[in-house]
Amino acid sequence: MVSVLVRFVAQELPYRWSAEAFMFWSFCLLATASSDDVLRSRKPEIIERDVCIIGGGSSGTYSAIRLQQMNKTFALIEREDRLGGHVNTYIDPVTKQTLDHGVVVWENVSIVRDYFGHLDVPLSNVTLGEAPVSLYANFADVSKVPPDALASGNLTAGFASYLAQLAKYPYLANGFNLPDPVPEDLLLPWGDFIRKHDLGAIAFAVYSYNQGMGNVLAQPTLYVLKYFTASTAIGASTGGFVTTARHNNQALYDRAQERLGSNVLVSTHVIKIKRDRKGVEVLTSGPNGSKLIKARKLLITIPPKLANLKFLDTDPVERAVFGQFNSSYYWNSIIKGSKVPDNTSITNVDVAAPYGIPALPGPYAIGYTGVPGLHTVYYSSPYPMSNEAVKSDIVAKHSKLVELYGYGPATWTPEFVGFQGHNPYELTVSTDAIRSGFYGKLESLQGRRRTWWTGAAWQAHDSSAIWNFTETTVLPQLCQ
Secondary structure, three states: OOOOOOOOOOOOOOOOOOHHHHHHHHHHHHHOOOOHHHHHOOOOEEEEEEEEEEOOOHHHHHHHHHHHHOOOOEEEEOOOOOOOOOOOEEEOOOOOOEEEOOOOOEEOOHHHHHHHHHOOOOEEEEOOOOOOEEEEEEOOOOEEEOHHHHOOOOHHHHHHHHHHHHOOOHHHHOOOOOOOOOOHHHHOEHHHHHHHOOOHHHHHHHHHHOOOOOOHHHOEHHHHHHHOOHHHHHHHHHOOEEEEOOOOOHHHHHHHHHHHHHHEEOOOEEEEEEEEOOEEEEEEEEOOEEEEEEEEEEEEOOOOOHHHOOOEOOOHHHHHHHOOOEEEEEEEEEEEOOOOOOOEEEEEOOOOOHHHOOOOOEEEEEEEOOOOOEEEEEEEEOOOOOHHHHHHHHHHHHHHHHHHOOOOOOOOOOEEEEEEEOOOEEEEOOHHHHHOOHHHHHHOOOOHHHEEEOOHHHOOOOHHHHHHHHHHHHHHHHOO
């Protein structure tokens, strides 16, 4: 998974506290009996800002940094105790060696270099290669797969053919500005698109890069092309990615939090949001009690499924749009003490399935990390699963593979030293909805009710693409 200059062209008078607003929030405070902080603080601290940002992941943090650069006032609300969203970095408690297991690399493009440069976080080139020993197995029936099982064509020619297809749809690079009618090829299941355009040589590679999409062959081609961008395809074929020089991607967000200072409220939950023609009021509960943020505008960066937006005063138009979203589910983890040798990876392959792509839910691989004693395991499902169920399946499959290859007894259980669910993941809608203009309706919500939106659902699970969308599409509107 993978920025930068706009100006505010207008100023508005600060939104003032009113008697009606006080009555509204008093009711909210009394109604929110589950929040100890709110109950203890019937009169929340009032903060006035130009913009309130909900979500401190990739797009929310980027937006805050850019607003700070433009001398705008803002508050950034994040429910976790850190910024970074899908970034996860493990730090060995003894050696202090770092290992990224969430966002691992970024595309080597100007918006990435500019953003890292502004925060003084050095980058270095990185090439994603195979483990010294790369093994393949069918994780479902626990059987070995020959090393040449996936050798089915010329990868270089396959990537060139893919890029030629992608070039037909230049509007996919930034947002979902789809033509009417939507080209039927974009609505084909990805498996059908592969067959139609003879892309079988790269099918498994695209599946491996587009992790978290659930059963990728069934997804509309639109979402695969959005996720597997031209920059990603070129990086996958040439190794042209970058990462932090110290292999600590969390450092980007830690540095951002330092720069943003008290404008960031971490470990903070949004209780209620009220929007009207005068402005926005956001009631929060956090470690330092309740706060009422009065802002002229609202920027929401979290996945816009209705279950995530219970704090928001959604209206019928918003509910009709966001209620159509489906999603897949994705987890990343690090296991310690695996009996799989440190120099070895085992990739999940089903030679009986199209292009060797196994059915999910399940792990993608037991991955090589280069760090002694540690392996990564990434896991996806087309439907919800509990964290416990995912861990249980990983442990069960790991044990059987260890026994299959003679590394040790099947009873051996590794330790999870890193584990994170990134859910809901990869928001999609039906092809009928796409054909009927869903994304035009989604785009029409930008600026409506003093609210703007950004994040993966509006672009793709690609940080550089999200930052570019935020920079070129959202911030210019937000800053008018």
